Amino acid sequence: MRLSRYFLPVLKENPAEAQIVSHRLMLRAGMIKQATAGIYSWLPLGFKVLRRLEDIVHEEQVRAGHIPMLMPTLQSADLWRESGRYDDYGEEMLRIKDRHGRDMLYGPTNEELITDIFRAHVGSYKDLPLTLYHIQWKFRDEVRPRFGVMRGREFFMKDGYNFDIDQDAAIHAYDRHMVSYLRTYERMGLKAIPMRADSGPIGGDNTHEFLVLAETGESEVFYDRAILDLTLGGRDVDYNDAAQCAAIKEEWTTPYARTDETHDSDLFNAIPAERRMSSRGIEVGQIFYFGTKYSEPMGATVANAEGEKVPVHMGSHGIGVSRLVGAIIEASHDDKGIIWPEAVTPYKVGIVNLKQGDAEADAACEALYKELTAKGLEPLYDDRAERAGAKFATMDLIGLPWRITVGPRGLKNGVVELTSRRSGESEELVPAEAVARLQGIYAGI
RNA sequence: CGGGCUAUAGCGCAGUUUGGUAGCGCGUUCGUCUGGGGGACGAGAGGUCGCAGGUUCGAAUCCUGCUAGCCCGACCA
Numbered sequence: 001m002r003l004s005r006y007f008l009p010v011l012k013e014n015p016a017e018a019q020i021v022s023h024r025l026m027l028r029a030g031m032i033k034q035a036t037a038g039i040y041s042w043l044p045l046g047f048k049v050l051r052r053l054e055d056i057v058h059e060e061q062v063r064a065g066h067i068p069m070l071m072p073t074l075q076s077a078d079l080w081r082e083s084g085r086y087d088d089y090g091e092e093m094l095r096i097k098d099r100h101g102r103d104m105l106y107g108p109t110n111e112e113l114i115t116d117i118f119r120a121h122v123g124s125y126k127d128l129p130l131t132l133y134h135i136q137w138k139f140r141d142e143v144r145p146r147f148g149v150m151r152g153r154e155f156f157m158k159d160g161y162n163f164d165i166d167q168d169a170a171i172h173a174y175d176r177h178m179v180s181y182l183r184t185y186e187r188m189g190l191k192a193i194p195m196r197a198d199s200g201p202i203g204g205d206n207t208h209e210f211l212v213l214a215e216t217g218e219s220e221v222f223y224d225r226a227i228l229d230l231t232l233g234g235r236d237v238d239y240n241d242a243a244q245c246a247a248i249k250e251e252w253t254t255p256y257a258r259t260d261e262t263h264d265s266d267l268f269n270a271i272p273a274e275r276r277m278s279s280r281g282i283e284v285g286q287i288f289y290f291g292t293k294y295s296e297p298m299g300a301t302v303a304n305a306e307g308e309k310v311p312v313h314m315g316s317h318g319i320g321v322s323r324l325v326g327a328i329i330e331a332s333h334d335d336k337g338i339i340w341p342e343a344v345t346p347y348k349v350g351i352v353n354l355k356q357g358d359a360e361a362d363a364a365c366e367a368l369y370k371e372l373t374a375k376g377l378e379p380l381y382d383d384r385a386e387r388a389g390a391k392f393a394t395m396d397l398i399g400l401p402w403r404i405t406v407g408p409r410g411l412k413n414g415v416v417e418l419t420s421r422r423s424g425e426s427e428e429l430v431p432a433e434a435v436a437r438l439q440g441i442y443a444g445i
Numbered sequence: 446c447g448g449g450c451u452a453u454a455g456c457g458c459a460g461u462u463u464g465g466u467a468g469c470g471c472g473u474u475c476g477u478c479u480g481g482g483g484g485a486c487g488a489g490a491g492g493u494c495g496c497a498g499g500u501u502c503g504a505a506u507c508c509u510g511c512u513a514g515c516c517c518g519a520c521c522a
Binding site: 355 | 455479483522
């Protein structure tokens with residue numbers, strides 16, 4: 001993309017409405033624009049990141065054997081009356097009437113809808129296990145939306161639902177989600193810690209929240225430092241192997257890690273003092289096993305091997321995709337702007353032409369642009385007639401992890417500069433080497 | 446929902462106390478110079494002063510009502 005042809009309304013000054021760093025940076029980098037309290041338009045750059053995260057979530061869900069679908073945003077109140085949650089959910093549910101006066105709602109979650117789909121079409125244990133998920137906009141009418149997309153009213157979320165014949169099978173599904181979520185966050189360049197959680201209004205006993213450590217997090221968290229050293233790395237996971245999934249869950253849930261809701265100071269103080277950590281965290285996902293809480297009242301049953309109808313065991317699992325955009329920025333920025341991890345960056349590399357209009361600089365940039373594009377290293381080429389400082393400032397703000405700087409000075413020696421946004425370190429390379437270097441960097445991502 | 450605050454050009458703000466028909470910085474447009482970290486000079490464009498009503502010869506400014514947004518708290522993927 002050529003910046004002169006793009007839509008990137010960056011702001012030089014901090015908007016008054018934004019208090020926390022990710023909100024400020026998303027506004028300044030031209031990623032979002034507030035439509036009304038807690039509701040945002042996603043401008044091209046922000047949309048690109050959002051889509052990128054969505055893609056990663058999809059890939060990891062499919063890898064775990066889960067099946068994508070799409071349910072609507074608007075739902076009929078009838079199903080929610082069946083589950084009993086129409087009254088329980090309270091003011092956070094946005095309730096609407098259609099022209100016939102029928103009660104509708106903008107879905108804050110989809111347990112009822114998915115259960116309705118399940119009971120209509122699945123009748124036998126032979127159809128299990130089944131895990132369906134979708135990534136869709138949700139709405140919760142927060143009393144006080146804030147922090148930009150981190151706590152908006154409208155948000156984009158992956159929610160998945162597993163259906164299993166018994167508790168053991170459902171726990172396997174729970175563990176599978178645990179592992180797939182760990183992989184998902186790791187791919188995004190995030191350290192997200194599973195913490196024992198409170199089940200809240202959704203209900204159920206077995207639940208973990210995934211938290212990204214950040215000063216601006218809404219929850220206070222306590223954990224054993226040992227958990228920070230855990231990594232899935234390139235581990236080959238067989239999601240059908242219940243024992244392997246359980247072992248990984250065990251590995252990640254053995255070190256103490258809890259939010260203030262479930263914190264137990266006796267257990268915490270049993271950890272060696274030097275490993276006792278407390279900080280703040282942003283919740284970016286949660287997994288639940290809730291048994292037959294919905295299947296029983298809503299009659300979602302299957303015939304077991306003996307021919308008896310039994311309610312299915314279910315769980316639900318969510319990843320806050322739009323919130324993750326903010327969380328990643330909270331965890332990865334400096335005073336100049338955002339620093340995108342390679343896996344989620346909107347463009348893989350920025351090209352800065354230091355002297356737009358200079359025949360050699362222009363030609364070198366054009367050649368690089370074509371070459372990078374051909375190699376799938378999607379570049380953002382700043383071809384505006386701006387001065388160097390302005391171009392650097394824009395690149396730093398929007399946070400592309402790599403920058404190639406092209407100017408007459410370097411071109412005299414046939415070189416361009418490849419700079420890491422994170423470390424600030426630069427290297428002078430001939431253009432072909434710079435491209436090769438980037439290919440290497442992005443090869444495994 | 447309790448408490449506090451704000452609303453003036455695309456963004457950040459001054460002007461409101463003491464009423465006289467709106468200003469600064471950034472951005473933006475044009476031109477010239479410049480060209481390795483938000484450059485300089487010159488010339489422009491851009492505002493129903495959140496909305497409605499009232500007081501007044503006259504309202505951004507005073508009064509009443511409303512709306513929207515922000516902050517703290519409670520709450521929360």
